[in-house]
Structures are given as structure tokens and as C-alpha cells.
Amino acid sequence: MDAMAILSIFVLSVFVGFEVVSKVSSTLHTPLMSGANAIHGVILVGAIIVADHSETNLELGLSLAAIVLATINMVGGFVVTDRMLEMFKGQKK
């Protein structure tokens, strides 16, 4: 992909990231951090791609370790965030 397109995607994503969370109450800081934390677990996709392309045992071993860690990050992150938010359920005023 050409550099200009990537730069555009990057800059626009920065602005979107700034905008979506700019007005959040302190009550939700922890769940929001935890949710964002889970989203970067999508590095799992990258880990799978490098595992697919691995040729040596060293590369494969490192890739598989990355897959384990990324899965923990992603799945664990979403599950724990859901548990936090579950507590807020049923008391909306």
C-alpha cells in the first residue's frame, strides 16, 4: 500500500480516537481502558500471519508464543470488561 494512503488512515484514526473518548465520565475510565486494552489484542491477527509465514522452528516458536499472549489479551480483556459493566446493569436512572 502506498505511504500516503497509510498516512491518511493513521491521521484520521488518531482524530477519531481522540473524538470518541473525549467526554467520558470518570466512572467509566476503568472499563474504557480495559475495553481499549482488549482491542489491541487484535495483534492476534498479526501473530497468526507471522506464524503462517514461519519457516524455522525459532520463528514458529516465537509466533506461537505471540498467539498465546495475544489471545489472553484479547479474550481475557473483553471478558473482564463485560464483567465490570455487568455490575452497572439494572440500575440505570
Add this chain to the structure above:
Amino acid sequence: MSRTIYDLIGLAAGIAFILALKGLSHPKTARRGNLIGAFGAGLATLVVFFYASPSVYGKAESSLPLNNLGWILGAIAVGLIIGVPAARKVEMTQMPQLVALFNGVGGGAAALVAIVEYLNLGSEATTAQVVFTVFTVIVGCVSFSGSIITFMKLQELMTTRPVVFPAGRFVIAATLASVIGVGGWVVSALGTTPLLILAALSLLFGVLFVLPVGGADVPIVISLLNAFTGLTVAASGYVLDSVLLIIAGTLVGASGTILTRLMADAMGRSLFGTLFGAFTAKPQDSSGVAEDRPVRSGSADDVAILLNYARRVVIVPGFGLAVAQAQHTVRELADLMISKGIDVAYGIHPVAGRMPGHMNVLLAEANVPYDQLVEMDEVNPTFGQTDVAIVIGANDVVNPAAKTTPGCPIYGMPILEVNNAANIIFLKRSMRPGFAGIENELLYDPKTMLLFGDAKSSLTKVVSALKAL
């Protein structure tokens, strides 16, 4: 699957992440937002298995099914077996350190992916690819080791006080300089040994970077490291030619940066002060002098009598309440007081507990009605008309030193002004200072009464004494 469909699904996942962050910013939509995010991440992961990725970093195009498919699925299963039970079984009181740990392993995963990329970078790799790969190794390692230290601080496996050693700032500066220097060497030399040295130095820097941060500021650092990990994911996306990773990583990097600033603001701290304050802080007065002063301690009956004749009571819950699992007992006490016609509110400090919003989660778990939880800015003006403020297992968030003692670690943090109430009751286990490790003058105030003991058993005694009156 064609590249176009693959990219379109990647775009859909990216939109899901935007909607997830948006949803998580509002109480009503938060849970749905999180599920949308999980859906996006699941979709993005699933689709990789049906797409033969094109040549990345000079590798040949792969074919379906993926190479090493069994290994990949096995590794995912291992991750699930570790991650899901950890997330489901963790006590809500320990949730902050779990978030720190999850962030750390994410950073570690990004660093490992980058190391594999680096091993593969052929001679046709562009300088930009090499630079981004090296960046990911550095920042991923910093995020990993830094998060482990925050985990150890929150789990109290090590001291929660800032760790400062002689010439600390020079050691940190020197480590950072060598990280950058070796990073440049790795970019130009393309060797495995320099890369390993770089990874080791980066891990060391992550440790040194977090050690001087005081316990109360740890959540800010976790948020910052979270943003760092996001940026590494974006950099990996560039090298692996994945628009999705660029979008997801950049979103987390940007929103994490804003969130870090918001959290620092809520605590009245500057980010710079959080990270480097320990180096410039004046040494604290020896607390040994203060500990010898007399305090007024009372019994559960004394507390009950005080409460019985109060018109307005504000409960200030802290982490000690959560540790003692006393949420339900405190609610019982509040209900009893309300039935006696006493006006009761909970004064919630933004950082009560171990993270912003942590206390709201804990009290919600005990079914405390949401309208009784009053945020700091609203409750502070009412302390003048409050007869009794009950501080349960909290300390730093009511410590007037935050206003009166420049140079103390929490100076500048907004506090709950319980010192304006007519009477103050502290439920404490001991005279030990709070998480930030500072002495609290309020404990020696003549209008303060201390009730020593485990928060839950103390509260139970107060409840039965109050019932008897």
C-alpha cells in the same frame, strides 16, 4: 477469498472498534459497546483463516489452509484456557492488576511478532519497514516489563511507594539513550545479536520507567502503557500490510492518550509529575514522630450513638472496604440509617479504590442504589451541613495534605473535604498510612474518632448497636 473482500471485512472490524470505544464512553451503551468490540475482534481473527495472505516482508504468498494451522489453533486454545478463567474468576478488587497484566501480554505479543518480522526482513525491506519493526520491539518490550511492574505494585508483591535510587534519573536517561543508540545500530546492521541486546535494554527501561511511580498513580501509567501497546499494533500493521491493525492500533493509541490525560486530570496530577515527580519531591517528614501522638479511638457503641443523633451522614468508601468485602454490610448500615430518617449519601472520590471508577463497580456489585452515590464535586459543598462523615478503609482521598503540603506525593489531588464535617469517623485496620504512604493529619483531629478493626466486623457491630438504640 479475494483481497477486496478481506479488506472490506477488515474495514468492518475497524468500524466495530470505533463503535466499541464510542459505546464504552456512555454508561447506557457501555456493555453493548464492549460486545461490539469483541465481535469485531472475533471477526478479524476468523477471517485470517480464510485468506491466503500475500507476500509480506518479502515472504512468498501463502496458500490455504494456513501453514502450521494445527499449531496456530493449539496456541489459541492455550490462550483461551489461560485467559478466560483468569478473567472470569478474578475478584473485582483485583481487577486493576489483571487489566495491567493483560496489557503487558499484549505488548509482549506485539514485541514477539516484531522480532519474527525482523528475523525475516530480507534485503528488499524498506528502511521504513525496518524502522517500524524496531520501534515495535522497543515499545512492546517497554510495555511488557512496565506492565509487569505495575502488576506487582498493585498486587503488593513489591513496595507501592516510589522506588528511587541514587542518580536514578541519570540511569534512566542513560538507558533510554542506549535504547535509541542500539535501535539505530539494529536498523543499520540487521543482525540478530543487536536485536536481542535491544530487547533486553528495552525491558530494562520499562522497569526503570515504572519503578519511581507511586502506588496511587499506577493506573495512569497503565493507561499510558496501554496507549503504547496500541501504537505498536499500528506499527505492526504497517509492516504486515494490514489496514485493520493500523486502524485498531491507532485508535487505541489515540484514545489511550486522551484517557491517560483525563485520568491524570481527575487526580489533579500532571502526567510529567506522575512519571518523574518522585525525583524532585522533597523527602517526607519522618512519620515516626507523628505515630506517637495520641488518637481518639471509640467503640462500636460510641459510633452508633453518634449516628443515631445525626441528621446527615456521608459515607466515604475506600479500598479497605472492598478488601474486607464489606460492601453489603455498609449497605445494611445505610438502609438502617435511612429507615431512622437520616439523610445518607456515599461520597465517591473519582479514584476511590485502585482505579477511576473502581469503587462504583464495587458498590454496584453490592446493589447500592445509584442515586445514593454522589460524585466528589457535588458532595464536597455539603460537608459543612454534614453531622458525621464515616471514612471506611479510605485514607489518601480524604488527606488534607493534598491541599496543604506542597511536595507530598499526592499534593494537588482533589480530595473529599470530610474535614468540614462536624464529626469524622475512621474505620481502619491500623494506623498504617494509605496506598500513597503518607501520614494523614486528620486522624489526630479532635473531632475524629477511630474505630479499629476489620471493616466488615466493625460495621456489623455498629449495625447491631444502632438497631439496639
